[in-house]
Amino acid sequence: MNILLWAILPYATVLTFVLGTVWRYRYDKFGWTTRSSQLYESAVLRWGSPMFHFGVLLVLLGHIGGLAVPKSWTQAAGISEHAYHLTAVFLGTVAGVFTVVGLGILIARRRLVGPVFTATTRNDKAMYVVLAGTLLLGLFATVRANALGDGYDYRETVSPWLRSVFYLQPKTELMTGVPIGFKLHVLAALALFAFWPFTRLVHAFSAPVGYLTRPYVVYRSRDTRPGARRTGRGWDGPPTASNRGRR
Amino acid sequence: MGDYYEPWTYEYEHLLTAPAGEHTPVARPTSLLTGKDTKITWSANWDDSLAGGNELAAADPILAKVSGAVKLEYEKAFMFFLPRICEHCLNPSCAASCPSGAIYKRAEDGIVLVDQDRCRGWRMCVTGCPYKKIYFNHRTGKAEKCTFCFPRVEIGLPTVCSETCVGRLRYIGLLLYDADAVAQAAATRSETDLYAAQRSVFLDPHDPRVVAAARRTGIPEDWIEGAQRSPVWDLIMRYEVALPLHPEYRTMPMVWYIPPLSPVVDALRDTGHDGEDMGNLFGAVDALRIPVEYLAELFSAGDPAPVTAVLQRLAAMRAYQRRVNLGEERDESIAEAVGMTGQQMDAMYRLLAIAKYDERYVIPAAHAEIAHGLEELATECSLDYEGGPGMGGSGPFGEVSGRPVPLAVENFQVLAERQRSDNLPDPTTRGRVNLLNWDGRGRPEGLFPERKDKS
Numbered sequence: 001m002n003i004l005l006w007a008i009l010p011y012a013t014v015l016t017f018v019l020g021t022v023w024r025y026r027y028d029k030f031g032w033t034t035r036s037s038q039l040y041e042s043a044v045l046r047w048g049s050p051m052f053h054f055g056v057l058l059v060l061l062g063h064i065g066g067l068a069v070p071k072s073w074t075q076a077a078g079i080s081e082h083a084y085h086l087t088a089v090f091l092g093t094v095a096g097v098f099t100v101v102g103l104g105i106l107i108a109r110r111r112l113v114g115p116v117f118t119a120t121t122r123n124d125k126a127m128y129v130v131l132a133g134t135l136l137l138g139l140f141a142t143v144r145a146n147a148l149g150d151g152y153d154y155r156e157t158v159s160p161w162l163r164s165v166f167y168l169q170p171k172t173e174l175m176t177g178v179p180i181g182f183k184l185h186v187l188a189a190l191a192l193f194a195f196w197p198f199t200r201l202v203h204a205f206s207a208p209v210g211y212l213t214r215p216y217v218v219y220r221s222r223d224t225r226p227g228a229r230r231t232g233r234g235w236d237g238p239p240t241a242s243n244r245g246r247r
Numbered sequence: 248m249g250d251y252y253e254p255w256t257y258e259y260e261h262l263l264t265a266p267a268g269e270h271t272p273v274a275r276p277t278s279l280l281t282g283k284d285t286k287i288t289w290s291a292n293w294d295d296s297l298a299g300g301n302e303l304a305a306a307d308p309i310l311a312k313v314s315g316a317v318k319l320e321y322e323k324a325f326m327f328f329l330p331r332i333c334e335h336c337l338n339p340s341c342a343a344s345c346p347s348g349a350i351y352k353r354a355e356d357g358i359v360l361v362d363q364d365r366c367r368g369w370r371m372c373v374t375g376c377p378y379k380k381i382y383f384n385h386r387t388g389k390a391e392k393c394t395f396c397f398p399r400v401e402i403g404l405p406t407v408c409s410e411t412c413v414g415r416l417r418y419i420g421l422l423l424y425d426a427d428a429v430a431q432a433a434a435t436r437s438e439t440d441l442y443a444a445q446r447s448v449f450l451d452p453h454d455p456r457v458v459a460a461a462r463r464t465g466i467p468e469d470w471i472e473g474a475q476r477s478p479v480w481d482l483i484m485r486y487e488v489a490l491p492l493h494p495e496y497r498t499m500p501m502v503w504y505i506p507p508l509s510p511v512v513d514a515l516r517d518t519g520h521d522g523e524d525m526g527n528l529f530g531a532v533d534a535l536r537i538p539v540e541y542l543a544e545l546f547s548a549g550d551p552a553p554v555t556a557v558l559q560r561l562a563a564m565r566a567y568q569r570r571v572n573l574g575e576e577r578d579e580s581i582a583e584a585v586g587m588t589g590q591q592m593d594a595m596y597r598l599l600a601i602a603k604y605d606e607r608y609v610i611p612a613a614h615a616e617i618a619h620g621l622e623e624l625a626t627e628c629s630l631d632y633e634g635g636p637g638m639g640g641s642g643p644f645g646e647v648s649g650r651p652v653p654l655a656v657e658n659f660q661v662l663a664e665r666q667r668s669d670n671l672p673d674p675t676t677r678g679r680v681n682l683l684n685w686d687g688r689g690r691p692e693g694l695f696p697e698r699k700d701k702s
């Protein structure tokens with residue numbers, strides 16, 4: 001059971017994540033978009049979207065700091081466990097609250113604003129469940145650990161385990177003693193990453209890096225051999241009353 | 248979304264499925280966004296035939312600029328349509344604002360296109376285009392725009408909007424221009440100089456130096472000839488009657504307009520003047536029902552001089568041709584008054600009034616072979632030597648005519664399917680070719696029966 005959860009599953013996730021992204025990039029570039037709903041409603045979006053996105057970026061940075069950097073490094077830099085814990089909890093709470101509130105606003109908007117709701121696919125709904133679940137479980141685990149006692153030092157267990165996964169020598173025994181809240185959070189995160197390439201979340205990889213270096217106006221030559229490639233997915237025609245919302 | 252309109256459909260199904268009853272069933276409008284019943288209050292082109300009507304005219308930014316007197320005039324004006332398509336700008340701001348680099352200008356023909364595979368739905372182009380010619384498809388989450396009917400243009404056909412225009416008022420032709428000079432011209436400081444600046448970018452296709460340079464860069468002969476016969480060149484550069492729409496946007500728009508000579512002749516006649524006498528016409532240009540100032544805001548960044556010049560030319564053409572029509576002597580002085588010759592007057596009249604299909608649309612077909620040679624050297628098949636498998640025979644995946652398609656991950660499936668499909672000509676079925684698999688190029692072996700005498 002341990003091996004299945006903490007060794008096989010993570011690798012399966014990494015594999016689906018990487019291969020899924022490559023596959024999506026090769027075969028469904030047409031579907032690679034945020035499918036923005038700004039057109040339907042922008043007043044609420046203007047608040048919810050930045051809150052969630054900046055919050056989640058902070059959360060990401062925090063996770064990198066907490067998971068990738070070994071405890072010995074921060075201690076060598078002269079940061080005591082207590083100081084580290086304080087900053088982590090403080091920054092984490094700020095980022096976490098922003099993220100969760102932002103996501104709450106966005107989900108409520110999605111449900112309550114008519115056009116936005118009809119433009120929501122089943123895939124989106126599943127994605128929201130996994131995403132919100134991961135976030136809430138993470139928040140819940142942290143709050144519980146801090147409320148019950150001195151907090152839980154995941155840098156002794158979860159972090160080394162995750163690093164060991166990337167060293168290709170998974171130390172599954174590290175995970176056995178971890179509180180159930182953290183375990184669930186990790187599992188939900190794995191599910192999220194496995195699902196990632198198949199949802200609109202792929203837009204996270206679309207940073208306009210090339211924009212910095214490219215000329216303002218792109219010139220391109222005609223495609224020389226139309227038909228040599230199988231035509232990919234395209235627009236499936238104008239909506240009608242009966243196919244509206246069906247995807 | 249409210250700024251545009253809520254797309255809707257009608258409950259047509261109800262017409263068919265409604266049970267027999269006392270009342271005739273009706274198809275009620277349903278919103279395509281929410282799926283609920285809706286009331287239609289606004290849509291695209293809602294008030295167009297009333298020139299924007301009361302609701303839109305109040306928001307007209309040009310009217311806000313021109314003086315009150317002009318405004319009064321304008322309110323008396325008859326309607327005039329301003330059909331707009333994407334301008335396929337020389338300096339497209341839509342492309343410049345795209346974070347993904349999905350919008351590009353085609354090097355061969357200047358058509359501005361959105362690569363649907365690269366578009367990531369940033370929506371910057373929607374606000375980036377000052378002409379509001381990019382649309383966000385909220386079903387696919389991608390930007391879309393006018394494609395200038397590129398598949399038609401590539402084979403030498405005019406765009407559908409031009410071909411179907413009942414007034415035959417659209418002209419399409421080639422213009423050679425200096426791509427390196429565009430950015431500088433667009434940066435011309437004074438807005439009113441932009442019209443001249445854009446004209447300075449165009450290259451005279453009759454200039455032997457330009458022709459030589461074009462040949463050097465590999466522009467095919469029929470394109471050079473097309474540029475020389477271009478009606479667009481004549482309208483913009485020779486007769487100087489076409490003006491760019493809102494040059495002050497600095498995108499160097501490439502759909503140019505001939506400003507309308509509103510029903511000036513009738514107006515003059517009603518006041519007891521000879522409506523087609525040149526002197527009267529010239530005077531009337533300043534008192535047109537569509538104020539010149541208004542047109543100038545549209546076509547020359549507010550400078551009335553170019554617009555007046557165009558209207559005077561059109562008026563002069565009218566006066567000149569009337570004499571011709573009435574069998575009077577041609578009056579060269581009319582032509583000279585607007586800086587033209589009688590011959591040019593005739594030619595312009597011909598182009599504007601009676602030009603036939605092949606004069607209004609001068610579109611040489613695209614050349615697939617140069618594009619290939621220029622751009623895709625790397626994909627030239629290395630097996631494409633005399634007698635090799637690339638020579639019209641079979642590529643790695645069987646029956647191929649013409650140049651074999653290089654194998655790549657993307658077309659692997661297609662080629663493999665082609666090979667595995669039924670009716671491949673194998674030695675026992677010589678003489679049979681599956682035409683469905685034939686891409687139309689070259690002559691696959693077995694298309695015709697073998698020659699008896701091998702000479």
Ligand code: SF4
Nearest residue numbers: 333334336340341376
């Ligand atoms: S009119 Fe707008 S969409 Fe068309 S090329 Fe110019 S900037 Fe781009």
